[in-house]
């Protein structure tokens with residue numbers, strides 16, 4: 375197992391010779407749509423550090439897009455994967471079942487918000503979980519309309535592309551999209567200035583007037599929007615919306631694929647608002663780096679689909695299930711919810727102090743280890759995508775793995791593994807601060 379010094383080390387400029395050679399092969403072997411944020415190739419990871427093929431040790435503020443919350447190649451996860459792989463790599467749960475799947479389902483049933491009876495079905499990717507949550511909501515309600523939001527991201531398959539808001543790069547030229555998907559405004563306090571009640575009233579009015587309450591099968595929302603800009607809705611927005619769904623017989627789906635599984639300092643981001651969704655989708659952080667996703671929720675809704683109506687050849691792969699169980703154990707045993715919360719408080723406090731002296735920072739926001747800086751024109755508050763790209767590029771060249779997001783491309787998002795040591799997190803934040811300073 376890789377044990378890497380938890381320090382940054384730049385051996386070559388990136389891409390170094392090994393990475394350049396791979397880059398060349400990738401350009402001719404892979405479609406150009408497959409772009410990457412970092413100009414290098416990975417060799418191994420350990421907690422907060424990723425070592426590339428040229429021996430550069432980088433600080434990881436991306437967690438492979440919010441996946442390796444417990445750290446890349448975390449020792450207990452690797453041990454669980456190894457043991458499982460030596461015994462059973464695949465049977466298909468639809469052919470011969472195995473215990474690990476049931477174990478993961480029981481854990482998610484217990485961990486997700488709400489105490490009424492719940493059930494879980496497992497899938498492979500986030501998009502696949504979203505697809506199945508929508509299938510179940512439609513089957514349960516006998517209705518078709520699905521409400522999604524401005525700035526939403528729910529995946530890249532045909533149905534989930536339709537639910538995703540951003541045209542470029544996700545949707546352009548890939549239509550037509552599935553019918554009966556309706557996009558409404560959500561809550562973006564920095565830009566709309568509305569409190570939770572006012573934002574919910576606007577959303578609900580639009581649903582009722584343009585779709586009709588009795589047509590709505592589901593409302594699907596990210597409790598903190600990920601790809602769309604790490605947007606934390608105003609307090610009260612989610613609970614008003616959830617109440618409307620309850621009153622009108624619509625299924626409230628929380629897409630916790632990015633925000634769930636300890637990322638925000640709680641098991642699920644909707645817990646911060648005391649919201650109990652009907653269905654919750656999880657993926658990314660669930661299995662410590664292995665592909666696994668889930669739909670968890672009300673037993674009645676989950677049982678609305680008949681025998682054989684859910685599943686897929688690889689869904690709930692036993693190795694991925696073993697990795698998930700080790701990941702969930704790790705979060706409990708190492709109190710990683712608390713750790714995510716601490717990282718968030720430290721990070722936000724620091725970014726607030728930068729903001730006090732830098733009017734290009736429109737907002738520093740987030741919860742736990744899901745934090746962001748929205749960069750704007752100091753005078754007009756217009757999104758500054760060029761500055762954001764320049765800051766990210768400067769930080770990356772100094773050895774920080776850093777992602778951007780946002781409908782307007784003007785948000786720097788921080789997603790460190792929560793097992794990252796404090797000193798390394800501080801060093802990464804120092805690189806980001808310097809990268810911002812250098813672009814003035």
Ligand SMILES: *Cc1c(COP(=O)(O)O)cnc(C)c1O
Pocket residue numbers: 499500501502504527528529530596600601629630631632633657658
């Ligand atoms: C990443 C993401 C998805 C899609 O997950 P994939 O595994 O990439 O299909 C869906 N919803 C949210 C909120 C996400 O962040």
